[in-house]
Amino acid sequence: MTTPTADPAAPGTTAAGTAPVATDPAGSAPADSAPAFGTVEPEAIAALQQALAAEHAAIWAYGFIGAFDKDQLDISRVSTYTQQHIISRDGTIDIVTGAGAVPVRTEVAYSLPIDVTDDLTTSRALSIIIEGDCTNVWRFVIGCTDNAFLRDFAVSALSDSAVRQTAWKLVDPAITPNPVVAFPGAPAS
Amino acid sequence: MSLLATTRLHVERINAGLVNIAADPAGVVVLTLVQADRAAHLAALEAEVARTTSTPADSAATSAAAQPGQTVSISDDPAEIIATVLGDCVTAQTQFRDGVQSTSRYRAALFGSISACLATHRLVLQPS
Numbered sequence: 437m438t439t440p441t442a443d444p445a446a447p448g449t450t451a452a453g454t455a456p457v458a459t460d461p462a463g464s465a466p467a468d469s470a471p472a473f474g475t476v477e478p479e480a481i482a483a484l485q486q487a488l489a490a491e492h493a494a495i496w497a498y499g500f501i502g503a504f505d506k507d508q509l510d511i512s513r514v515s516t517y518t519q520q521h522i523i524s525r526d527g528t529i530d531i532v533t534g535a536g537a538v539p540v541r542t543e544v545a546y547s548l549p550i551d552v553t554d555d556l557t558t559s560r561a562l563s564i565i566i567e568g569d570c571t572n573v574w575r576f577v578i579g580c581t582d583n584a585f586l587r588d589f590a591v592s593a594l595s596d597s598a599v600r601q602t603a604w605k606l607v608d609p610a611i612t613p614n615p616v617v618a619f620p621g622a623p624a625s
Numbered sequence: 626m627s628l629l630a631t632t633r634l635h636v637e638r639i640n641a642g643l644v645n646i647a648a649d650p651a652g653v654v655v656l657t658l659v660q661a662d663r664a665a666h667l668a669a670l671e672a673e674v675a676r677t678t679s680t681p682a683d684s685a686a687t688s689a690a691a692q693p694g695q696t697v698s699i700s701d702d703p704a705e706i707i708a709t710v711l712g713d714c715v716t717a718q719t720q721f722r723d724g725v726q727s728t729s730r731y732r733a734a735l736f737g738s739i740s741a742c743l744a745t746h747r748l749v750l751q752p753s
Contacts, residue, residue: 575738578725599745615748618661
């Protein structure tokens with residue numbers, strides 16, 4: 437997994453992913469001026485690229501997990517969470533593109549941090565790890581920018597991943613007894 | 626009310642709740658988890674304020690409200706205790722999220738992380 441994903445109505449789900457795009461007065465074409473969300477610092481763009489890479493990885497990993505995890509509730513959860521990551525990924529691409537950078541692409545495949553076998557536990561454990569990866573990168577984004585829109589976007593993405601991670605932990609407490617983390621995304625968490 | 630004062634008040638309320646909810650093992654487990662995180666938040670906020678005492682404090686500044694040792698009252702009913710703590714989480718999540726917008730990068734990351742944690746607390750405190 438590159439190092440640098442609750443239920444659909446979960447409390448942290450705040451619809452990260454809809455970045456405003458600057459348009460000309462006449463309509464749909466992106467304007468040449470600064471993006472509608474304001475200036476994005478170079479260090480923030482670098483952090484966003486890491487976040488985008490993590491979102492790509494999460495989407496890929498959930499596809500992988502879907503092949504192993506046959507629990508009906510898990511299948512529904514994986515589907516919902518994949519869609520949430522797709523929304524986050526697309527919003528991130530919009531921001532990076534709007535800021536004048538070329539968004540990083542997804543890899544063809546990723547190496548997994550754990551062996552996923554044909555059982556529920558390893559699939560869920562991988563889900564917990566990938567959501568943790570996403571919290572790390574989104575917290576980092578918050579600390580790399582003064583842009584209010586970007587901070588808000590990143591807090592949404594961070595909260596969404598933290599809630600999804602907790603939801604997975606609640607599904608299978610045997611993996612991680614404590615379902616919550618005091619500081620999601622912090623280096624020591 | 627400042628973020629620090631809010632957090633201090635919420636920790637005091639959870640501590641009081643832990644005393645009153647002792648007969649409900651499941652409630653004790655959940656509140657203990659939340660209490661540990663909120664206490665960690667309080668310690669981090671106090672450390673952050675102490676780190677920057679020479680500068681004008683912003684939204685994490687100290688407040689006369691909810692000083693250490695202040696006693697708070699809470700229901701004896703486990704369901705009401707959980708509901709109260711859940712309500713505190715909702716309030717605090719919004720306040721920390723708002724606080725992200727108007728502070729330094731370091732504090733923004735800290736506040737964002739605490740806001741995310743509070744979102745997870747809402748999940749574990751939700752009635753099943």
